[in-house]
Amino acid sequence: MAEEKTSTPGPSILGIRSLRKSFGELAVLTDISLSVDRGNVVSIIGPSGSGKSTLLRCASFLERADGGDILYDGQYALRDGVYAPKTELNRFRTKFGLVFQNFQLFPHYSVMRNICEAPILHGTDREEARERALTLMRKMGLEGKENAYPYQLSGGQQQRVAIARALAMKPEILYFDEPTSALDPELTGEVLKVIRQLAEEKMTMVVVTHEMPFAKAVSNHVIFMAGGVIVEQGDPLAVFEDPKEERTKQFLRVFER
Amino acid sequence: MSLMTMIIKMSEGLGKTCAIFFLTLLFSLPLGMIVALLRMSRVRIVSAITRAVITVLRGTPLMLQLLAVTYGPYYLFGATVARNKLIPVVIAFSINYAAYFAEIYRGGIESIPIGQYEAAEVLGYTKLLTFLRIILPQVIKRIMPSVTNEVVTLVKDTSMAFTVSYQEMFTIGKQIANSQTSFLPFIVAGVFYYLFNVIVDYVMGRIEKRLDYYK
Numbered sequence: 001m002a003e004e005k006t007s008t009p010g011p012s013i014l015g016i017r018s019l020r021k022s023f024g025e026l027a028v029l030t031d032i033s034l035s036v037d038r039g040n041v042v043s044i045i046g047p048s049g050s051g052k053s054t055l056l057r058c059a060s061f062l063e064r065a066d067g068g069d070i071l072y073d074g075q076y077a078l079r080d081g082v083y084a085p086k087t088e089l090n091r092f093r094t095k096f097g098l099v100f101q102n103f104q105l106f107p108h109y110s111v112m113r114n115i116c117e118a119p120i121l122h123g124t125d126r127e128e129a130r131e132r133a134l135t136l137m138r139k140m141g142l143e144g145k146e147n148a149y150p151y152q153l154s155g156g157q158q159q160r161v162a163i164a165r166a167l168a169m170k171p172e173i174l175y176f177d178e179p180t181s182a183l184d185p186e187l188t189g190e191v192l193k194v195i196r197q198l199a200e201e202k203m204t205m206v207v208v209t210h211e212m213p214f215a216k217a218v219s220n221h222v223i224f225m226a227g228g229v230i231v232e233q234g235d236p237l238a239v240f241e242d243p244k245e246e247r248t249k250q251f252l253r254v255f256e257r
Numbered sequence: 258m259s260l261m262t263m264i265i266k267m268s269e270g271l272g273k274t275c276a277i278f279f280l281t282l283l284f285s286l287p288l289g290m291i292v293a294l295l296r297m298s299r300v301r302i303v304s305a306i307t308r309a310v311i312t313v314l315r316g317t318p319l320m321l322q323l324l325a326v327t328y329g330p331y332y333l334f335g336a337t338v339a340r341n342k343l344i345p346v347v348i349a350f351s352i353n354y355a356a357y358f359a360e361i362y363r364g365g366i367e368s369i370p371i372g373q374y375e376a377a378e379v380l381g382y383t384k385l386l387t388f389l390r391i392i393l394p395q396v397i398k399r400i401m402p403s404v405t406n407e408v409v410t411l412v413k414d415t416s417m418a419f420t421v422s423y424q425e426m427f428t429i430g431k432q433i434a435n436s437q438t439s440f441l442p443f444i445v446a447g448v449f450y451y452l453f454n455v456i457v458d459y460v461m462g463r464i465e466k467r468l469d470y471y472k
């Protein structure tokens with residue numbers, strides 16, 4: 001996988017340097033640095049409470065970081081703990097999408113409206129937005145569901161709607177925070193399948209996951225986080241088959257049987 | 258006086274009863290939202306003051322508030338008491354009901370998961386659009402049963418306008434009861450309120466049904 005990756009010139013789509021974040025006394029992220037190149041899939045693994053969600057939430061501006069840099073396309077959204085002005089942040093916001101663990105679909109909207117309202121609000125022509133939504137739904141295996149409401153769908157279908165909703169905004173990078181953790185085991189496969197399909201289409205993604213076989217198979221880069229720092233990162237084969245750090249070994253042992 | 262005459266006389270006051278009812282809803286429903294937002298303000302002093310005001314409005318009898326709004330200006334500034342009592346009555350009712358609606362709205366707004374705001378934010382919805390399109394519709398659905406309760410109570414509360422002698426249905430009934438030394442007008446009034454609330458229940462039920470298309 002690593003050899004196949006086509007490196008595009010220019011800066012990484014996402015760059016994070018020395019990111020810090022505390023909740024009161026609790027230092028959740030202490031010194032996080034990473035970068036994500038276009039077309040790459042980065043998996044983040046680690047025990048619960050290690051700050052994985054907080055990292056994604058900082059990258060998507062849902063949480064305010066205390067220090068460090070966040071760059072999109074080489075431009076500063078956060079520079080040394082100081083955020084760019086609101087209008088700038090709004091511009092950066094169009095570059096990423098976020099898929100939540102528990103979907104967060106809008107329950108009072110049909111599937112169609114869930115997917116196409118945001119693009120329409122951003123000035124996409126109504127018909128075009130609907131067309132694109134239908135295309136995305138087909139791709140997500142949701143044909144014929146445009147008039148359904150979220151409560152009428154299975155968890156797996158809801159999560160695929162959430163992915164379609166995020167993709168409808170044409171993000172340059174897509175974040176997933178444990179996209180299958182809220183699903184019954186028999187439904188995780190269908191969601192992982194569409195993420196894998198996006199990976200094959202060279203969608204840039206950062207995926208927080210506990211699905212180790214998936215992370216190993218789909219990502220170009222794996223980050224192991226624990227206690228608010230990146231303990232180890234690298235090629236998935238290296239991290240999974242030959243981890244260097246004791247903590248990584250310990251963590252991965254739990255997933256072996 | 259025959260029962261028929263009583264009914265006719267009292268129903269002449271029904272227009273005014275309805276006026277109190279509809280005008281109070283017209284003003285208190287939106288006013289309640291403003292009060293709820295002030296109550297939830299992140300500016301401490303604003304939410305504290307709003308909270309205190311709500312506590313007073315809910316903790317003192319509506320009847321006293323009616324008297325205060327109608328005659329307060331006279332006692333305080335020697336202003337003449339309004340000839341048309343509808344104005345002070347509607348003001349008092351609207352303020353009082355706004356306090357109740359505000360707490361219902363607040364409960365509804367706080368029951369919406371934070372993730373709904375976050376999903377909207379990441380999708381680039383503005384704060385205003387998030388509230389109007391994502392949060393408010395879900396709030397309305399959730400609070401409908403409590404709102405219905407308040408509306409039913411309001412129907413009955415309109416009778417309190419008798420304390421300032423506003424000539425609505427109950428006030429007229431009370432006057433007839435006094436002059437005829439009869440209990441019958443109160444029974445007539447009871448039937449009127451009951452029928453009014455049958456209609457209210459039906460209408461509110463229809464609205465709740467219409468919001469039933471999702472869970």
Ligand SMILES: Nc1ncnc2c1ncn2[C@@H]1O[C@H](COP(=O)(O)OP(=O)(O)O)[C@@H](O)[C@H]1O
Pocket residue numbers: 023026028046047048049050051052053054055
């Ligand atoms: N809003 C918050 N307020 C206080 N503590 C928080 C908040 N969000 C997360 N935390 C804490 O930060 C730590 C990391 O949380 P999180 O990023 O969710 O970890 P992970 O996603 O890796 O399980 C945990 O100890 C969690 O309790």
Ligand SMILES: [Mg+2]
Pocket residue numbers: 052053054177178
């Ligand atoms: Mg998490």
